[in-house]
Every structure is written in structure tokens, then in C-alpha cells.
Amino acid sequence: MSKKRVGLAGILALGLSMASCAAMAAEIEKIGVVTDISGPLSDVEGPGSVEAVKIAVEEFGGTVLGRKIEVVSADHQNKPDIGLSIVRNWIDTDGVNLILDLGNSAVAIGVQNMVKERGKLSIATGAASAELSNKYCTPNSFQWGYDSYQFANAAAPEIVKDGGDTWFFITADYAYGQALEADTRRAVEAAGGRVLGVVRHPLNTMDFSSYLLQAQASGARVIGLATPIADVQNAIKQGVEFNVFSDTHKPLPLGMSLMDVHSIGLALAQKSILSAVFYWDENDKTRRFAAKYFARMGKPPTEVHAMNYSATLHYLKSIVAANSFETSKVIDVMRATPVNDDVTINAKLRADGRLMRDVVLVQVKTPAESTKEWDYFKILQNVPAEKAFRPASESVCSLLKRS
Numbered sequence: 001m002s003k004k005r006v007g008l009a010g011i012l013a014l015g016l017s018m019a020s021c022a023a024m025a026a027e028i029e030k031i032g033v034v035t036d037i038s039g040p041l042s043d044v045e046g047p048g049s050v051e052a053v054k055i056a057v058e059e060f061g062g063t064v065l066g067r068k069i070e071v072v073s074a075d076h077q078n079k080p081d082i083g084l085s086i087v088r089n090w091i092d093t094d095g096v097n098l099i100l101d102l103g104n105s106a107v108a109i110g111v112q113n114m115v116k117e118r119g120k121l122s123i124a125t126g127a128a129s130a131e132l133s134n135k136y137c138t139p140n141s142f143q144w145g146y147d148s149y150q151f152a153n154a155a156a157p158e159i160v161k162d163g164g165d166t167w168f169f170i171t172a173d174y175a176y177g178q179a180l181e182a183d184t185r186r187a188v189e190a191a192g193g194r195v196l197g198v199v200r201h202p203l204n205t206m207d208f209s210s211y212l213l214q215a216q217a218s219g220a221r222v223i224g225l226a227t228p229i230a231d232v233q234n235a236i237k238q239g240v241e242f243n244v245f246s247d248t249h250k251p252l253p254l255g256m257s258l259m260d261v262h263s264i265g266l267a268l269a270q271k272s273i274l275s276a277v278f279y280w281d282e283n284d285k286t287r288r289f290a291a292k293y294f295a296r297m298g299k300p301p302t303e304v305h306a307m308n309y310s311a312t313l314h315y316l317k318s319i320v321a322a323n324s325f326e327t328s329k330v331i332d333v334m335r336a337t338p339v340n341d342d343v344t345i346n347a348k349l350r351a352d353g354r355l356m357r358d359v360v361l362v363q364v365k366t367p368a369e370s371t372k373e374w375d376y377f378k379i380l381q382n383v384p385a386e387k388a389f390r391p392a393s394e395s396v397c398s399l400l401k402r403s
Contacts, residue, residue: 027066027067027068028067028068028069028070028095029064029067029068029069029070029097029319029325030069030070030071030072030090030094030095030096030097030098031053031057031069031070031071031072031096031097031098031100031312031315032071032072032073032074032086032087032090032094032096032098032099032100033049033050033053033071033072033073033074033100033101033308034073034074034075034076034083034086034087034090034099034100034101034102034103034107034111035049035050035073035074035075035076035101035102035103035126036075036076036077036078036103036104036126037073037074037075038075038077039075039077039078039204040078040203040204040228040229040230040231041078041103041104041126041228041229041230043229043259043263043302044126044229044257044259044302044303044304045101045103045126045302045304045305047297048293048297048301048302048304048305049073049100049101049103049125049126049304049305049308050071050073051293051296051297051305052293052301052305052306052308052309052312053071053100053308053309053312054071055289055292055293055296055309056308056309056310056312056313056316057069057071057312057316059313060312060313060316060317064316064319064320065319065320065323065325067325069316072090072094072096074086074090076102076103076104076107078103078104078107078203079107080104080106080107080109080110083102083104083107083110083111084107084110084111084114087099087111087114087115088114091114091115091118091120092118096120097120097121097325097327098120098121098122098123098312098315099111099115099120099121099122099123100122100123100125100308100311100312101124101125101126101127101304101308102122102124102125102126102127103126103127103304104127104174104176105127105128105129105131105132105174105175105176105179106174106175107127108122108124108127108129108132109129109131109132109136109175111141112124112132112136112137112138112140112141113136113138115138115140115141116138116139116140116141119140119327119328120140120327121140121141121142121315121327121330121331122140122141122142123141123142123143123144123311123315124141124142124143124144124145125144125145125304125307125308125311126145126304126307126308127143127176128145128146128147128148128151128176128179128180128228128255129147129148129175129176129179129180130143130147130148130149130150130179130183130389130390131175131179132147132353133147133350133352133353133354133390133397134352134390134395134396134397135396135397137352137353137397137398137399137400138353138399139331139353139399140327140331141353142311142334142349142353142354142355143353143354143355144307144310144311144355145277145278145303145304145306145307145355146255146275146276146277146303146359147354147389147390148176148179148180148182148183148184148255149183149389149390150275150277150359150388150389151180151183151184151254151255151274151275152180152183152184152186152187152254153183153187153387153388154274154275154359154361154383154388155252155254155273155274155275155361156184156187156188156191156193156224156252156254157187157188157190157191158273159222159252159273160188160191160192160193161191163221164193164221164222164250164252165192165193165194165221166193166194166195166196166219166220166221166222167184167185167188167193167194167195167196167220167221167222167223167224168195168196168197168198168199168214168215168218168220168222168223168224169181169184169185169195169197169198169199169223169224169225169226170198170199170201170208170211170212170215170223170224170225170226170227170235171198171199171200171201171226171227172200172201172202172203172226172227172228172231173200173201173202173203174203176228177200177203177226177227177228178200178226180226180254180255181198181224181226184224184226184254196218196219196220197214197215197218197220199211199214199215201227201231203228203231204230204231205231205234206234207238208231208234208235208238208239209238209242211235212235212238212239212242212244213242213244215244215249216244216249220249221248221249221250222249222250222251222252223239223244223245223249223250223251223252224252224254225251225252225253225254225256226254226255227255228255229257229259229260232253232255232256232260233260233263233264235251235253236251236253236264236268236269237264237268239251240268251272252272253269253272253274254274255274256269256272256274257276257302257303258276258279258280258300258302258303258374258376258377259302261364261376261377262374262376266364266365266366266367266370266376267367269364270364270365270366270367271363271364271366272363272364273361273362273363273364273380274361274362274364275359275360275361275362275383275388276303276359276360276362276377277303277306277307277357277359278301278302278303278306278307278343279360279362279377279379280300280301280306280374281300281374281375281377282360282379285342285343286306286342286343288342289301289306289309289342289343293305299374300374306343307343309341309342309343310339310341310343310344313341314334314337314339314341314344315330315334317337318330318331318333318334318337321333321337334349335349335351339355339357344357345357345358347385350392350400351397351399351400352392352395352397352399352400353397353399354389354390356385356386356389357385358382358383358384358385358388359382359383359385359388360379360380360381360382360383361379361380361381361382361383362377362378362379362380363377363378363380364376364377364378365377365378
């Protein structure tokens with residue numbers, strides 16, 4: 001055979017191989033979970049988020065419209081450039097259609113812009129800045145779980161009414177912390193309270209002593225901790241150690257989660273009031289999902305884990321209902337269909353991407369009130385979605401204006 005024929009045969013073989021790979025990729029529906037795998041947010045998100053998505057995929061049957069469902073994951077390390085690089089490669093090279101979790105709000109903002117440009121879909125289940133479905137809203141992005149507006153408006157007005165009318169904020173200096181501070185400030189002032197000052201700190205700070213002493217010196221009755229996970233845990237522990245917190249200087253750990261309480265301990269966290277989009281021991285359905293998760297991870301799911309499970313199921317159901325993998329068609333069905341599963345009841349997606357779901361107002365139990373492992377929250381009341389999340393009248397999202 002001539003060299004020319006050999007070369008032609010090689011090119012044809014390469015073309016057939018590439019076509020075969022493309023055909024194989026087209027037979028797989030990929031879901032990407034980009035989250036904090038090893039950093040300060042990893043207990044609340046991280047490996048648990050990936051496992052929760054896998055539970056949803058297995059419940060669904062592992063395939064959708066003839067395609068095998070594959071879950072891929074990566075660590076954004078809380079760095080927007082790394083997160084965007086991962087997602088860009090997933091979309092452009094690996095054929096990932098849905099991006100989940102996002103965790104860090106700065107990462108989420110960038111990803112939302114990217115999926116809009118590339119015609120894909122992102123669902124923020126861990127990123128908590130309320131601006132994701134407000135200032136940074138896009139038609140290709142949803143916000144499924146908690147957000148900074150909800151954290152602020154569920155608890156702060158009640159604290160002000162109870163005498164906590166002067167505030168000082170210790171705030172994480174990134175998108176989520178700033179949004180949480182801003183939303184809480186508005187809620188405090190609307191309820192008749194005053195903000196006396198604020199100090200900002202880098203994410204993953206180990207020493208809060210100077211920030212806590214500034215808060216104490218302000219004379220504020222409430223020290224609002226607008227900071228996440230490991231940082232809020234360190235702030236509370238050090239506030240107790242330095243005798244900063246007292247009946248006249250009460251801490252309010254905005255956005256505190258189940259895992260924070262577990263790490264801090266009931267003795268320090270007791271009687272704190274917060275709102276939650278999910279609590280594992282709320283009812284029989286939440287306990288059913290929690291049992292599946294516990295069997296794999298040895299602990300109950302967090303709010304973020306539950307939201308990843310819920311969002312994945314709704315996405316897969318919508319593919320079937322649309323009888324299509326085309327993003328725009330799937331999004332249309334997702335918006336038109338109520339969300340119902342073991343952790344979400346009759347919720348609806350608003351035009352700005354916010355999932356309008358009821359939340360619960362809870363109080364951290366005292367050590368004496370807790371009767372079993374992970375029995376940390378006492379449910380005070382149900383808060384309707386319309387009261388928990390930013391009303392359309394206050395939104396700057398253009399998608400709401402057109403709806």
C-alpha cells in the first residue's frame with residue numbers, strides 16, 4: 001500500500017474514532033457539581049453535595065431518555081478563576097449540561113454569566129448571596145436553597161423587637177458576607193434598630209480577637225456575625241473565650257447551620273434563632289432522605305445537600321416531561337412545574353430564578369432538650385416563601401419586570 005493510501009486510511013480511522021467518541025458522549029447526560037471539597041465550606045457542601053446528587057440519580061433510575069446519567073465533581077477552592085476554568089472545560093469539552101452547588105457566591109456569579117452565554121443551566125444550591133437571583137439573575141440560572149435575604153429577614157426583626165435595637169457587624173469580606181450584612185442592615189433599620197458599625201475580615205480567618213473587641217467597644221447590644229461556616233464557629237468560640245458575649249452583647253450568627261451547631265456544641269450555640277430551608281428531622285419525608293444519606297456519610301444531610309438532591313430530581317423529571325435535552329425546553333418545564341420531593345413541598349420557580357419555598361424558623365436546643373444524636377433544632381414556626389424571600393417589588397431583576 002502506498003504512503004498516500006496509508007495516510008488517508010489513518011485520517012479516516014481517526015475521523016471514525018472521533019465520531020465514535022462523540023456518539024458515546026452524546027449517550028451520557030452529565031451533571032457537574034462544583035463545590036468546596038476540602039476548604040472551610042466542605043462540611044456544609046463538599047463531598048456531601050456530590051453524594052446527594054448521586055442519591056437523586058439512583059432514585060431516578062440512573063438513566064434519562066435512554067442516556068446514562070453521570071455525575072462529575074471538582075473543587076473550586078473558593079477561587080472564582082479556578083471555578084470558572086473548571087466549568088468552562090466541563091461545558092466546552094466534556095458535554096456537561098447542568099452545573100450544581102457552586103457554594104462560593106463569587107464563583108456562582110461568574111458561572112451564571114457563563115451558562116447564559118453557552119446555553120447551559122446552573123442551579124445555586126450552596127451559594128447564598130441573594131444577589132444571584134436579583135442583581136445577577138439570568139434566564140439560565142436558579143437559586144434553590146437559602147439566601148442572605150432570608151437569613152436576615154426571618155430572625156433580625158424579631159431580635160430588634162425583643163430589645164436588640166443596636167447592632168455591630170463582623171462580616172466576611174466577599175460577596176456572600178457583604179450581601180448578608182446589607183440585607184440584615186435593611187431588616188434591622190426597617191424594624192427600628194440602628195447599626196453602629198462594621199468590621200470586615202478575610203475568609204477563613206483564625207483570629208477574631210481584634211474584630212470581637214471592636215464590636216464590644218461599640219456598645220452594640222447585638223453582634224451580627226455575617227460570616228460563613230468555619231469563620232462563624234471560630235468567632236463564637238473566641239467570643240465566649242474572651243468574654244465578649246453577654247446579656248448586653250448578644251451574638252447573632254446569621255446563616256448558622258446544623259454543622260456549625262455540631263462543631264460549636266449546644267452549650268455555646270443554645271437558644272440561637274435562625275431560619276432553615278431544610279431540617280433533617282422535620283417530618284417523615286425529610287427523615288427518609290436523611291436515612292439514605294446517613295447510611296453513606298455517617299451524619300445527616302445539611303440544607304445544601306438536601307437542595308442538591310431536590311434540584312437534581314426536578315431537572316431530570318423536567319427532561320422527561322420536555323422529552324428533550326435542549327436547555328431552553330427543559331428550563332421552560334422546570335419553571336412551569338411545581339417542585340415536589342422528599343425535601344421540597346409544592347415550591348415554584350419565580351421568573352428571577354428564585355425557588356419560592358417555605359422555610360422554618362428554628363431555635364437551637366439546650367443540652368437538656370436534646371434527646372438523641374443530631375437533635376439540635378426546635379421548630380418554632382413555618383415561614384411562607386413570600387415572607388422569607390425578597391419580594392418581587394423590591395427586586396431589580398429585569399426578568400421579573402417582564403413576567
